Amino acid sequence: xxxxxxxxxxxxxxxxxxxxxxxxxxxxxxxxxxxxxxxxxxxxxxxxxxxxxxxxxxxxxxxxxxxxxxxxxxxxxxxxxxxxxxxxxxxxxxxxxxxxxxxxxxxxxxxxxxxxxxxxxxxxxxxxxxxxxxxxxxxxxxxxxxxxxxxxxxxxxxxxxxxxxxxxxxxxxxxxxxxxxxxxxxxxxxxxxxxxxxxxxxxxxxxxxxxxxxxxxxxxxxxxxxxxxxxxxxxxxxxxxxxxxxxxxxxxxxxxxxxxxxxxxxxxxxxxxxxxxxxxxxxxxxxxxxxxxxxxxxxxxxxxxxxxxxxxxxxxxxxxxxxxxxxxxxxxxxxxxxxxxxxxxxxxxxxxxxxxxxxxxxxxxxxxx
Numbered sequence: 001x002x003x004x005x006x007x008x009x010x011x012x013x014x015x016x017x018x019x020x021x022x023x024x025x026x027x028x029x030x031x032x033x034x035x036x037x038x039x040x041x042x043x044x045x046x047x048x049x050x051x052x053x054x055x056x057x058x059x060x061x062x063x064x065x066x067x068x069x070x071x072x073x074x075x076x077x078x079x080x081x082x083x084x085x086x087x088x089x090x091x092x093x094x095x096x097x098x099x100x101x102x103x104x105x106x107x108x109x110x111x112x113x114x115x116x117x118x119x120x121x122x123x124x125x126x127x128x129x130x131x132x133x134x135x136x137x138x139x140x141x142x143x144x145x146x147x148x149x150x151x152x153x154x155x156x157x158x159x160x161x162x163x164x165x166x167x168x169x170x171x172x173x174x175x176x177x178x179x180x181x182x183x184x185x186x187x188x189x190x191x192x193x194x195x196x197x198x199x200x201x202x203x204x205x206x207x208x209x210x211x212x213x214x215x216x217x218x219x220x221x222x223x224x225x226x227x228x229x230x231x232x233x234x235x236x237x238x239x240x241x242x243x244x245x246x247x248x249x250x251x252x253x254x255x256x257x258x259x260x261x262x263x264x265x266x267x268x269x270x271x272x273x274x275x276x277x278x279x280x281x282x283x284x285x286x287x288x289x290x291x292x293x294x295x296x297x298x299x300x301x302x303x304x305x306x307x308x309x310x311x312x313x314x315x316x317x318x319x320x321x322x323x324x325x326x327x328x329x330x331x332x333x334x335x336x337x338x339x340x341x342x343x344x345x346x347x348x349x350x351x352x353x354x355x356x357x358x359x360x361x362x363x364x365x366x367x368x369x
Contacts, residue, residue, distance in 0.1 A: 021049025031096025188340025304353020
């Protein structure tokens with residue numbers, strides 16, 4: 001076993017989910033290469049006095065199910081999955097996809113049905129347990145990152161096991177500022193967007209939910225957003241890579257959407273009523289994640305980025321929006337990506353990806369490394 005798996009497992013059990021004696025832990029994984037980490041998690045769960053349970057997921061199986069599934073069939077599946085999830089105190093989800101496009105040929109209406117119905121069971125884990133989700137390094141991820149497999153593994157463990165305690169402390173002033181903020185304005189190439197975050201509350205992600213971690217999130221007041229936003233980071237959703245995504249927003253709702261496949265993106269946004277409203281606004285701050293690799297768990301943490309998410313809002317920063325969709329689309333504002341500005345209540349907070357307020361400078365990459 002790679003000794004770094006032992007370090008990562010210990011981080012997940014003792015820090016991210018803080019497993020206590022008698023707690024039930026669901027470990028769900030996809031990809032046989034995850035087994036060394038899964039075995040380490042089982043051992044560490046036992047060592048903490050917890051009870052491990054393991055579930056195996058496979059996108060190839062999901063594809064076959066989704067192709068011809070019915071709502072009645074999925075309602076039954078969601079119900080028995082929910083019964084399992086209700087017994088858990090913690091959830092750790094590990095993914096190592098061999099093919100990120102495995103679901104790309106499932107008809108959109110079938111994929112929407114599958115996700116909309118099964119979201120009820122998976123949402124329970126997010127809303128009612130301690131949880132952490134992560135990818136596991138494999139050849140497919142290395143290819144997405146444009147790196148050799150060995151180089152990617154080194155990168156993966158470096159970014160995943162950063163000093164989260166230091167990051168957490170540096171996030172506190174941003175959380176306090178966002179909690180005081182009403183109006184937000186985002187400016188950049190093809191982007192001029194305003195909205196309110198008043199009363200929603202900000203949450204820091206400091207290694208306790210995603211690995212790697214490094215964002216502070218809230219949600220826009222549901223009907224407060226107006227303007228346009230153009231994302232500059234490719235995003236894989238339901239097996240398809242979207243590029244050049246642009247939204248026109250009025251009274252909180254996406255009224256016009258375009259991308260490299262405008263018909264497909266509009267079908268996705270028609271998943272349900274909430275899919276055309278936004279459920280999350282977040283700032284990415286991880287100092288070692290600088291370039292997109294079409295993997296949301298990494299891309300949404302990019303230093304100098306933000307993500308503005310169509311779909312479901314999380315319970316701990318809830319704006320009333322419910323949806324089967326939660327799509328973290330990323331806009332990088334560093335100069336090499338076109339730059340940009342973020343303003344809170346008329347005050348410049350971040351310019352070209354760097355925080356300009358003295359109390360927030362500890363979140364800039366040179367200070368967090």
